[in-house]
Amino acid sequence: MFYTNITRIKDFFILGFPGLSPEYYGPVSALLFMLYLIIAVGNLFILVVVKCEISLHKPTYLIFCHLALTDLAFGTVTLPKIISKYWFNDSIISFYGCFVQMYFVHSLGAIHSFLLMVMALDRFIAVCAPLRYTVLFTNTTVSVLCGISWIMPMSWMVGIVLDAFTLPFCDSNIIVQCYCDHISLTVLGCGNVQAVWALAFGLAMFSLLLPLGFVIFSYFVIIVVVTRISSSEGRIRTMSTCTPQLLITFLYYMPRCFMYMANIVGFTFSLPVRVVVIMVYSLLPAAVNPIIYCFKTKDIKENLRKKFFIEVNKIHKAAE
Template identity: 90%
Template sequence: MFYTNITRIKDFFILGFSGLSPEYYGPVSALLFMLYVVIAVGNLFILIVVKCEISLHKPTYLIFCHLALTDLAFGTVTLPKIISKYWFNDSIISFYGCFVQMYFVHSLGAIHSFLLMVMALDRFIAVCAPLRYTVLFTNTTVSVLCGISWIMPMSWMVRVVLDASSLPFCDSNIIVQCYCEHIATISLSCENVRAVWALAFGLAMFSLLLPLGFVIFSYFVIIVVVTRISSSEGRIRTLSTCTPQLLITFLYYMPRCFMYMANDAGLPISLPVRIVVVMLYTHLPPAVNPMIYCLKTKDIKEKLKKKTFVSKFHISTKSG
C-alpha cells in the first residue's frame, strides 16, 4: 500500500482489478493486450478504408471516421498503462501524467457522445427529408459539427482537470480504478471536493443527456416516419440504413445509463464488479464498432467484397 503525508504527492498507484490474484496477472495482461490490438487494428482499418475509397467520402462515413478516431484514442490513452501493470508490475503513474490521462479519458468520452448526436442528425435528415439531404448535410456541414463536438469538451475539460489537480492530496495515493478516472482520483483529496465534483458531474450529465435526448427524439420521429411508408419493403430498407447507428448508440449509452440508475437505486454492486463493468462498457464498444461499420453498412461491405474478389481473381490468374 502506498501512502504519503505530504500535501503534494509525486505519483499515483493504479490499483486495477481489485482482489485479482497474482497468478492471473499474465492472462489478464495478455487479454487486455489482445483487446488493444483489436481496437487499434479495427479502427485504423476503418480510417484507412474511408480515406482511400473516394466513393466513401460521404457525411455518414466521415462521422464513422471521427467515431473510430475517438475509439482508437481512448484505447491508446487507457490500456497501455493497465497492461504494463499486469505485464511488468508497473503500477505507478506520475502526478501530472495521471491528470493528462484524466483529461483525455473524459474529453474523449464526451466527444464520442456528441458525435453520436451528429450521427443521429444524419439519419434524421436522411429519413425525414431525403430529397434535401445532399443539400442540408454536406461533408462541410459534418466537418463543422464534428469539429464543434471535439472542441467543446476539450475546452471545458481543461477547467475540470485544473480544478482536480489543484486539490491537496495528503493521505492515500491509490486510485481504485484501471485508469485515472475523475471521481476515483479526487476522492483521494483531503479537502472538501463537493464544488469540484459538482462542476465535473454537471458537465458529464450535459454531455451525456443532451445528446441522448436528441438521439431518442430523432429515432422516435424516424420510427413515426417509417410507419407511414406504404410498402413493407420500403420500411425495412429505410430502417436498415439506421441499424449501424442504432447498434453503436445502444452500446455506448445503455451500460452507462444502467450504472447511473443502479447507483440511484442503491443496487449493491461490489467494487471489483464495478471496475470490471466500467472496463467492459468503455472498451468493448471500441473493439466491436469497426465490425458493425463493416458488416452492417452496405457501401463498406460491398467495397470489402469487391476487394476480396479482385484479390482472389489475381491469385487464381497467377496460379493458372
C-alpha cells in the same frame, strides 16, 4: 499500499482489478493486450478504408471515421498503462501523468457522445428529408459539426482538470481503477471535494443527457416516419440504413444509463465488479464498432466484397 502525509503527491499507484490474484496477471495482461490490438487494428482499418475509397467520402462515413478515431484514442490512452501493470508489474503513474490521462479519458468520452448526436442528426435528415439531404448535410457541414464535438469537450475539460488539480492530496495515493478518472482521483483529495464533484457531474450530465435526449427524439421521429411508409419493403430498407447507428448508440449509452439508474435506485456493485463493468462498457464498444461498420453498412460491405473478389481473381490468374 502507499500512504503519505504530504499534500503534493509525486506518483499514483494504479490498483487495477481489486483482489486479482498474481497468478492471473499474465492471462489478464495478455487479454488486455489482445483487446488493444483488436481496437487498434479494427479502427485503423476503418480510417484507412474510408480515406482510400473515394466512394465512401460521404457524411455518414466521415462520422464513422471520427468515432473510430475517438475509440482508437481512448484505447491508446487507457490500456497501455494497465497492461504494463500486469505484464511488467509497473503500477506507478506520475502525478501529472494521471491528470493528463484523466483529461483525455473524459474528453474522449464526451466527444464520442456528441458525435453520436451528429450521427443521429445524419439519419434524421436522411429519413425525414431525403430529397434535401445532399443539400442540408454535406461533408463540410459534417466536418464543422464534428469539429465542434471535439473542441467543446476538450475546452471545458481543461477547467475540470485544473479544478481537480487545485485539491490538496494527502494520505492514500492509490487509484482504485484501471486508469485515472475524475472520481477515483478526486476522492483522494482533502479539500472541498464536493464542489469539484458538483462541477464535473454537471458537465458529465450535460455531455450525456443532451446528446442522448436528441438521439431519442431523432429515432422516435424516424420510427414515426417509417411507419407511415406504405410498403413493407420500403420500411425495412429505410430502417436498415439506421441499423449500424442504432447498434453503436445502444452499445455506448445503455451500459452508462444502467449504471446511473442502478445508483439512483440504490443498487450497488461490489468494488471489483464495478471496476470490471466500467472497463467492459468503456472498451468493448471500441472493439465491436469496426465490425458493425463493416458488416452492417452496405457501402463498406460491398466495397470490401469487391476488393476481396478482385484479389482472388488476381491470385487465380497468377496461378494460371
